[in-house]
Amino acid sequence: MLLSGDAGSGKTTICLKAKPTIFCASEQEPEQIAQAWYRIHGRGIHAPFIHNVYSWEDLDEDTAHITEDDLLVVDSVSQLAEAHESTKLVKSVIERVRKVGARAVFIAQFTKAGDMLGPNELRHQVDVLATIPNDPTGLRRLAYEKNRFGSLKGAYFKLGEAGGQSPPHNVSGA
16 A cells, blocks of 8 residues: 655554554654554554665565565655665565565655655555545545555544544545
8 A cells, every 4th residue: 555645644643553563664763653653552562663764775675574464564655765776676565565465555745736755656556545635624534546456435534642543423435
């Protein structure tokens, strides 16, 4: 999955709620990710393995031993260096995830113009494109632009101290 949205929209928080086993961070320090994890889950659940990644080569190396039990979060692909090899490495990481039956969420930022930052080829490689757009209701909406596995329904959520939560009356939209 490729998840995009504005800064502060809840992308990292919603991914932490999904309990990833591997968290590759290019924007925040591991301590910040761990603090957010424990704020959301408490101390009773072990935090994921948290790695700093600064390039697609780092990500390729950090995912070399991914297994079918893993949920990988890469936050964010927008910050990874755009080398001429990035297309090959993006494809390599995604193929590795698929081959072992793991799951992965790649987080991307938006520009002020509304365009996704990061390698455009990633949009074509993933099975699901999702976004958390600005919403005038004050709630957050997880919207699907592409889903090779099913519908394009969206769901509203709110952010609280414990991370993403369903609002009292969950609203579904297209």
